[in-house]
Amino acid sequence: MSQTPSQQPERAGKERISPPKQQQSEPGLDLKMQPKADHGERSYHGRERLAGKRALITGGDSGIGAAVAIAFAREGAKVALAYLPSEEPDAQAVATVLEDAGVEVHHLPGDLRDHSYRDTLIDEAVTALGGLDILVNNAGKQISVESLLELSDEQVEETFDVNIFAMFTLSRAALQVLPAGGSIINTTSIQAFDPSDHLMDYAATKAAISNFTKSLASQAAQRGIRVNAVAPGPIWTPLQPSHGQPIEALPEFGHDTWLGRAGQPVEVAPAYVFLASDEASYVVGATVHVNGGKNQP
Template sequence: MVRKTTIHAQQQTLPGSEALMSPRAEFIRDSYRGSGKLDGKVALITGGDSGIGRSTAIHFAREGASVAITHLAEEQEDALEAKRLVEAEGARCLLIEADLRQRDVCDDVIRQVIDTFGALNTLVNNAGTQQVSKDMTELSDEQWKNTFATNIDSLFYLTRAALPHLGEDDTIINNASINAYIGPEFLIDYSATKGAIISFTRSLSNQVVGRGIRVNAVAPGPVWTPLQPATLGAHDPDMLEDFGSGTPMGRAGQPSELGPCFVFLASLDSSFISGQTLHPNGGTVVNG
């Protein structure tokens, strides 16, 4: 059982840091037992240095996968800690510093993964950003373009570069958001990108499922990651007071509760599932 952790007002600056969060996040439960679901597999996880990405990397490692993680230059400290945690599971870990908004950078990331591990079996498009804007007329062109470049362009570039290396029983998992379904008024650009990710997931699944490649998404509800104090908290620290308390479960999720969702979609446990979205969101019914 995950106990409710009370979150109080706080703030950071983007891209955020795990070390500065209070309380600290949980990435994997002591009770989680790996069973070789991903033995011999190679996974690339964007934004794997912290939050949901870090949890996914640790869970994949415990299930036997080798892991490549992309991160920004500002996230080097978090990335090194993620690498330490992955390697503590007995897995290989490759860190790649990369600004994924650029096509050539994404192409190079895939090349590095193939050159290092000789294969790629799972692509987790997890990296993303958000900014609060409560007035559409004040949402700048720069913010709009950056949100789409970070959340959508990178996903497209990486997926296109990865597809030639994927085959039967390989997987693509896209991190969407509950906000694609509920549309919070202060995250218009972010919510629009997450809605696009859902549609991208469905269409790409229809295109490649005949090749045995499964494409699915995860749409988390409020989860305690550095993105929250670095965006919501940066706008107004009080936005994080009792963060997640509005869910039916009355609390925010921990990254440790998201990692197993990605394991399920990456493994043969989900062999008859493609084009779908999982909703780990604390009990909110979104009918999507």
Template structure:
């Protein structure tokens, strides 16, 4: 009876939050209220409406006793993954650049699920930081069972002739170099049964005319995932990816102008952006024993868009 009531309360709360988001969008005349942020990474606390990150269902212990390390874990999809995995029984380490308030909010949400959380601030584009973050995680929890490479940045540019070497290197360092660094160092502490999950994007399959360097990194992530899965199959470590479509995260107001933000997600077949808690279940599934026969694959929570995979 208690579990049934718990599930009912969770479902009721999720419906109320979704309704609030739809009301805000209707009032703005677009999918979401027009807004911008002047720096990357974006701040979740400054977004209106707030993204939905809380899991929609009660946990069932699918990750009980596991340790998850999540880059970009302070906000957006990363926050939703952290809370969802905590609800399923995992302790969590979250890596983030400098968004202390967002990271504190995520840490509290994980602790509210009864799990332990470690916060580590720094630049995942720096291999030394990645090594140190892994070492801190192992020092705290003893091992790593799940690695989620999720950190990303993007910079909208209308003309490739305006993209300089600094931007290209910065985007690649965050979006793909960090995946190599984190994987390289985390693998020293992972064993058979472990899982690596990489965040790709619908842009890897469809491209994006004003996100050339970002789209290129996401294509690289798909190839990296498929290749790494083959390299680690004999070690019993599964490697998969998730390629979200338009999702309501801090990266959106931090990357685009207000008009674009107001229309974010309208081109999806569902005519709206997804919420982080509509993406996080993909990661929980891929990390769990339910996905024990799945490796080298990509899941596509994208509002119904068809992609060639």
């Protein structure tokens, strides 16, 4: 007899979570989540694969961005974090982990919808870090809306502004400063390939990111710069309880994957480390799927 997801044993060495119904105001804080997400604070151990490299990570205060920042730091990279000012408590918590690892960390708070901020962010990162080798375009806006009839133009514009328009701006500026061997890594999503009807605007931006990644990869390769993407599936981050999912869906979030559970940010970070490292020197225009076995191309 086949087992239902609730009866299935723990798989892949991670505990399945069933978060209680909860809701935060956007953008949400990891510090208020129940349970807290695992960014690899105690479990990620580096091997100096990014020694000497300098990275800017947008959305670096929590969730996938925080896990990437911790992994990069423990792999020897210097890190600059871009995040909303309201996310400062999470950013400080991440910075403590990075500093404990003996890694230099720089805070560059601001709103990617603000053109004056995003137009100067790459230059600020270069000044802070003394150069730039890696850009991780990770910041995202995700708001669940049941029907297109309730989806406002304002939300659509804000979602596109943060998720894809800012990516054009930052990548354009990064191409002017990244050296040959540099790397741009974009966060797309399972939503680009298997969209949920309540995430219509978010899914559309993630599909755009997937295509943008391939187009930019072709151009940037001529400069010796590699552009790739990571497509996470259901990962437990502050996006989910801050209106990113229907509140009633949270207890079973991610239970429909082949592994029967949501992923943790620490499980996504190694994909970014690989793509940023010299081990991926011949990987260009690729999308690494980290989704627990959901449908993908």
